[in-house]
Amino acid sequence: MYQHRPRRPAHSLRAEAAFHTRLADAGAQLLEPVWLGNATPHRIRCAAGHLCAPRPSNVQQGQGLCRTCARKDPAAASAAFLERLAAVGAVLLEPLWLGVHTPHLIRCATGHISHRRPSAVRRSGRVCRACRGPRRPG
Structure with missing residues (x-):
């Protein structure tokens, strides 16, 4: 049987697009199969190869993708x-x-x-x- 999936709000779609843009600009690879939301950590591999899990909202605020690369690990x-x-x-x-x-x-x-x-x-x-x-x- 067909299940109706509710449409995502426009702000969620914008947040996802902005996160993907930041990842692409930084040369990082998203490892999550689906968008988990702006406040949920997403697994990524940074350009240096480190595995990390930043929250998209933190990345948008300028906190960076990778703690190791930022010397905060x-x-x-x-x-x-x-x-x-x-x-x-x-x-x-x-x-x-x-x-x-x-x-x-x-x-x-x-x-x-x-x-x-x-x-x-x-x-x-x-x-x-x-x-x-x-x-x-x-």
Whole structure:
């Protein structure tokens, strides 16, 4: 038997079209088979290949598609910080990730113990203030 599907409001159609346009402009691929609504996260693959699920309304407000590409993904920030420490022979002395703006207890390769914010390490490239190095290459 035929079921009548109600027509979607014009604002919903406009929101969907705008979201598709943003995805196309950013080189992202929509992974959802149907429109889920403006306030529901939609699975996408960003141009860099990250899987993410932004809400179309947030994207329209300028919040971006991918947290990893926007440097707002805590797991990616933690991994990058640990990679930087390992690259220069430093060790994180705390078991938990405290966030990018919170100082973490670190022992540098020469044995100095200090508190450094991951955001400061990323910005300056320096893990240790006492020995002023090593600095980020490049």
